Amino acid sequence: MRAPEGILPLRVEGLGFAAGGVAILRDVSLDVAAGAPTLVIGPNGAGKSVLLRLLHGLLAPTAGRIEWSPCPGDPARRQAMVFQRPVLLRRSVLANAAYPLRLAGLSRAAAEARAAEELALVGLAALAGRPARRLSGGEQQRLALARAAALRPELLFLDEPCASLDPAATRAVEEIVAALAARGTKIVMTTHDLGQARRLAGDVAFLHRGRVLEHAPAPDFFAGPARAEAAAFLRGELVW
Numbered sequence: 001m002r003a004p005e006g007i008l009p010l011r012v013e014g015l016g017f018a019a020g021g022v023a024i025l026r027d028v029s030l031d032v033a034a035g036a037p038t039l040v041i042g043p044n045g046a047g048k049s050v051l052l053r054l055l056h057g058l059l060a061p062t063a064g065r066i067e068w069s070p071c072p073g074d075p076a077r078r079q080a081m082v083f084q085r086p087v088l089l090r091r092s093v094l095a096n097a098a099y100p101l102r103l104a105g106l107s108r109a110a111a112e113a114r115a116a117e118e119l120a121l122v123g124l125a126a127l128a129g130r131p132a133r134r135l136s137g138g139e140q141q142r143l144a145l146a147r148a149a150a151l152r153p154e155l156l157f158l159d160e161p162c163a164s165l166d167p168a169a170t171r172a173v174e175e176i177v178a179a180l181a182a183r184g185t186k187i188v189m190t191t192h193d194l195g196q197a198r199r200l201a202g203d204v205a206f207l208h209r210g211r212v213l214e215h216a217p218a219p220d221f222f223a224g225p226a227r228a229e230a231a232a233f234l235r236g237e238l239v240w
Helices: 048-056 095-103 108-121 137-149 167-182 194-200 218-223 230-236
Strands: 008-019 022-032 038-041 063-067 078-082 157-159 186-190 203-208 211-217
Touching: 008 048, 008 194, 022 048, 022 063, 038 048, 038 194, 048 078, 048 157, 048 186, 078 137, 095 108, 095 137, 108 137, 137 157, 137 167, 167 186, 167 194, 194 218, 203 218, 211 218, 211 230
Parallel strands: 022 211, 038 186, 038 203, 078 157, 157 186
Antiparallel strands: 008 022, 008 063, 203 211
16 A cells, blocks of 8 residues: 655756757746646657656756655655667566566565566466567557556656557557556656547646646646647647
8 A cells, every 4th residue: 555655746847958058858847746647748859758757867957956745765766667669678578577576675476476467457467478579569568567567656657658559559558557547656648649648638738849838637728728839739730
């Protein structure tokens, strides 16, 4: 059972990131609270993936700050991330799902038992003994979700997890995201698929040219975005 103290809400103030003299994110402020998934949308090159990597701790900001709610322990151990193209070990499906749990100090038996639970959640229980790298693209992404979920993170970052998947595999991933959210995991997910954002989002952050121009509950955002750039994006127009 999850402890009452958590790392959320997460507050980002004046966040900036530059690389090679180019500003990728500028003055980003955003609050992430527990609850339904937060979907980060915006044109290609807006900085969505970089924002997730900063929040996850893979990159260090060049300006601003990221503040977690005070809680016991290290916030980094209470969050996880899944990428567009998961990196899988040359091991079985079960061994891949159990691997981070072994690193976290669980016994082999405990790690494999929890990993098996997550494989059942994502529909891969029957493939537990198969080499992970022989899975289809959609199955590999579901395994990556199971591996992250096995850590029981309070916050799970998903960077366009359906970008290269067909409609059936996309639907399967969306069902897993909904199941994880229903059991209390906060999801922050980037997507270029507006239909997916409508289906999954509790709130939407619209990112444009490295800035969060709008952050609103999903029904309000899709019914009538406040910014012209967001409205144009929803109409499928180029946003400059």
